[in-house]
Amino acid sequence: MIERLDLLSALAAARTDEIVVMTMTSTLQWPLVSDHELDFDFLAFGMGHASDFGLGLAVARPERRTIVLKGDGGLLMSLGSLVTLAEHGPDNLVVVLLENRAYEMTGGQSLPTRVDFAGLARASGIDGGGVNGSGSVETWNSLDEAADDLPRVLGTPGPHFVVAPVTNSSPLPPVNHTDHAGRVTRLRGALGID
Amino acid sequence: MLNCAVDIVQGSGQMSDVNQPIGVSSAVTVETLMRLDFTDVVMIPDSESARLFDAVRSCDALNVISPTREGEGIAIAAGLWVGGRKPLVVIQNTGLMEAGDALRGCGIGPHIPLRLMVGWRGYPGAQAGRLPVDSAHPYTEPLLDAWNVPHWHLMTDDDLHTIGLMDDTASASSLPAAVLTGWSFR
Numbered sequence: 517m518i519e520r521l522d523l524l525s526a527l528a529a530a531r532t533d534e535i536v537v538m539t540m541t542s543t544l545q546w547p548l549v550s551d552h553e554l555d556f557d558f559l560a561f562g563m564g565h566a567s568d569f570g571l572g573l574a575v576a577r578p579e580r581r582t583i584v585l586k587g588d589g590g591l592l593m594s595l596g597s598l599v600t601l602a603e604h605g606p607d608n609l610v611v612v613l614l615e616n617r618a619y620e621m622t623g624g625q626s627l628p629t630r631v632d633f634a635g636l637a638r639a640s641g642i643d644g645g646g647v648n649g650s651g652s653v654e655t656w657n658s659l660d661e662a663a664d665d666l667p668r669v670l671g672t673p674g675p676h677f678v679v680a681p682v683t684n685s686s687p688l689p690p691v692n693h694t695d696h697a698g699r700v701t702r703l704r705g706a707l708g709i710d
Numbered sequence: 711m712l713n714c715a716v717d718i719v720q721g722s723g724q725m726s727d728v729n730q731p732i733g734v735s736s737a738v739t740v741e742t743l744m745r746l747d748f749t750d751v752v753m754i755p756d757s758e759s760a761r762l763f764d765a766v767r768s769c770d771a772l773n774v775i776s777p778t779r780e781g782e783g784i785a786i787a788a789g790l791w792v793g794g795r796k797p798l799v800v801i802q803n804t805g806l807m808e809a810g811d812a813l814r815g816c817g818i819g820p821h822i823p824l825r826l827m828v829g830w831r832g833y834p835g836a837q838a839g840r841l842p843v844d845s846a847h848p849y850t851e852p853l854l855d856a857w858n859v860p861h862w863h864l865m866t867d868d869d870l871h872t873i874g875l876m877d878d879t880a881s882a883s884s885l886p887a888a889v890l891t892g893w894s895f896r
Contacts, residue, residue: 560819562812565785568777569816572786575750575773576793596778600786604775696820697884700792709794 518659520614520682524585525549526659527612530666531583534610535573535703538585539566541620544688546585553706554580559693564593567611571601574609574675577707581608581670589619589627595636598677602641605675607648615681621691634679646675656680733893735867736765742873743798744771748825750790750797751775752783758829759800762895780805781812787824788816802829803850803890810857813886818857823880826859826888827873833892854888861888 524542528549535554538546543557561569570584591597591613601611613633619625637643637653645651650673656662662680669676704710739762743751750773755763766772777783780801787797801809806828817824832847854861860879862872872889880887 558820560815561785561788562781562809562815565781565812565816568782568785569789569792572752572775572789572791572795572797573793574789575775576790576795594779594782597782600775600777600782604777700820700822704792704794707794709792 517681517683518662520684521545521686522659523662523680523682526663530670534581534583536583537566537570537573540587540590541688542585542614556699556703558699560696564590566590568597571605571609574606578606578608581610583610583612585612585614588613588615588617588633592627598637598640598642601675602645602651605646605651607650607673609675610669612678612680615679616683637677642675642677648673651675653677731896733896734864734891736761736895738867738870740765740769742870746874746877747796748798749773749795751800752777752787752797753800754780754783754805756802756829758894780809784809784812784824785816788822791822798825798827800827803831804846813857817886821884823884824886825877825880826886828888828890830890830892859886859888861890864889864891865893
């Protein structure tokens with residue numbers, strides 16, 4: 517298990533001009549390690565749809581990579597998105613599944629215990645899939661593994677789906693989420709879109 | 711000049727009471743989408759939109775993404791638009807009902823002007839007075855009204871201008887708008 521804030525710090529240190537789309541607890545902790553105009557923290561995608569939004573964004577912006585930080589509870593709400601990622605996922609999309617086995621935002625209720633998220637991703641066809649057949653599925657079991665693999669997922673064609681088992685011992689900042697339209701406007705502005 | 715080769719499928723089915731073929735031409739719909747500068751079609755085909763699905767897939771100028779559920783499609787379209795593209799979401803009314811949370815979260819809430827083409831399952835039966843009426847039929851327009859999603863009827867080729875009205879309205883309001891298709895595409 518990786519301490520989540522350490523993983524987010526490593527990601528933020530490796531990130532250059534990628535768009536980072538995040539939802540749920542990542543929206544609370546990512547701002548502790550990053551302040552970038554291409555950060556898109558958003559709680560209101562609709563349940564489980566952060567990576568779907570990220571897929572659309574990556575298709576629209578092929579000149580740069582899109583990284584999606586999402587949780588395992590959200591993925592369970594939209595498992596079909598794995599199949600869509602395997603079929604339509606572009607080279608420039610990276611999905612990092614922060615696997616904490618709990619619905620953390622709603623009080624830490626446990627997820628089903630037997631599900632294998634990397635297995636689901638492989639069975640969906642992501643490994644060797646995506647629009648150009650360059651997709652991959654990996655698991656980062658330690659911070660060292662993450663650090664070793666980050667250059668690959670940020671520098672080679674994907675889509676890359678990474679499962680990162682995480683824990684968290686840091687206090688979470690309070691949820692403060694309003695102005696969803698303003699977040700959209702800011703991201704489009706940062707991308708140079710009117 | 712449109713760079714999309716689509717075979718024109720002549721209507722051979724039912725005629726309306728004004729001798730207008732029922733349903734909309736897939737080919738002319740694709741031409742309309744291209745004239746309006748749509749870039750992507752996010753679509754889950756159903757039996758009524760099957761010909762449109764074939765038509766958009768045969769058009770190199772339109773990128774087609776087929777998700778597994780309609781909520782996915784709404785979110786994908788939202789990402790496309792935020793990234794600067796102009797997608798059309800084509801789903802059935804039953805899928806619209808499934809996608810309500812995504813429509814709220816990725817359209818209405820953040821003011822993303824999603825353009826929707828919604829197949830109106832149950833419409834032909836209701837028009838013909840067949841009982842029982844498909845339960846998807848009566849809820850479709852009230853549901854769109856409840857979400858304040860303006861919508862127009864796209865039932866024949868004479869209604870194709872409604873795609874432009876829908877598009878203009880979405881653009882002006884930066885909110886979702888829809889056309890409803892009641893008959894199978896020709």
